Amino acid sequence: MNFEGYRRKNGRIGTRNHVLIFPTVICASAVAQMIGQAVPETVSVTHPHGCGHLGEEKEHITRTMVGFCGHPNVAGVLLVGLGCELITPELIAGELAGTGQRFEIVSIQAEGGTADAVEKGKALAAKLLKEATSARREAFDISELILGTNCGGSDTLSGLTANPALGVAADMLVSARGTVLLSETPELIGAEQVLAGRAANDTVGKRIWEITSAMEALAKKAGVDIRGSEPSPGNIEGGLTTLEEKSLGAVLKGGTSTIRQVVGYAEKPSERGLVIMDSPAHDAVCNTGMIASGAQVIVFTTGRGTPLGAPIVPVIKVSSNNGVYQRMRDNIDINAGGILEGTESIKSVGERIFKEIIEVASGRATKAEMLGHGEFAIHSLGLSV
């Protein structure tokens, strides 16, 4: 089965053809935004990082930025820097150069201030846009797709409708030799035995237990018990009884296939099939990590209703019940609530999600894209001074 995508020089396939304006440091965020506003066909992001990172944190943030800027949905990137920061445009560009990714650089100090940097940035952005227009969609096998899965604003029905339906779609993509990312490590706690039982080998099985243990250790170090609030009072009121029950509902969105690999935040999988990415459950942080890992489409399930999108990758939203779908129709692409009414099965909703993934990968805009949602947040290890 095919989708229509953009072939990039590094061989990866994009589902969008964006020109990205990316500040490598917070000090360049305003200038990046000004360039983005002046050249509205581009996509720009802001973030609080780029300086003061210690050791592992620098590598962690840099890897995420490189993965994001070098994503196949980015036809060209304008890297905006200040000049005295830790993570410079040149540092990111050095990593991108080897991949064939098209980039340009503007630095505020070198240009002599905001006004001149914005002027130069506008010209470079326009140039990148002009080049991007030559890209054409071609047919590629869906095995080229990496699907990110995420859930947020979950309710008791997420584990009964939207998540298992997304799991059906995930299994279909894995059967077609595609790749699916299951993430949100805190929501694997209590379901490790199920996941490890499906691990391709002992190493993968051990890694699953390691990442959940590390997440718990983090909570202990902070002097809090992660499980003191899981399930939350609202979850319990809604009928969720134990942490195991909550996690077992959350992991259904990854489907039922063999887990081939566990990768770190923003790390690219080297295996096809179902892969776990170690990440916080924070919606935008998790999406950004999966995008930097190479996800070209994300499906996000919600029970309470979440408007979330992402700057360069389409996010398809699936509601778990009819009520939220009726209330937030402009945010939701697919409603899994019919499973409760008996008008649809988990399988049929899963097949609809799968069809939507292919169509969105081929260019159809999601609700979040139409509304202009582009939430962006990079995971920090907290090692900054």
Next chain:
Amino acid sequence: MNYSALVLHKHDNVATAVRPLTDGDTINVEIGHGTISVVLLQSISFGHKFALKDILHGEEIIKYGETIGRATVDIRKGEHVHVHNVEGLRGRGDRP
């Protein structure tokens, strides 16, 4: 068909109410390829669980075909299954 309650796996011993259910109601639940009839011993709120069969003290509660906890008392078929009669087995920082 309008469901009253859902069971996700044939090994499950609890069902989840997908609308508010009333004490004394007879609920027919699809499980595997068959149907189980349960007379509710209590009203069950939307999203909450009830027992599909008698569950003994110490027996595991199965949902999604997996263990989600253990019964802390005997639970009768048709009874509400929740934090008052189930304990989690994972993440018990309160236990050695």
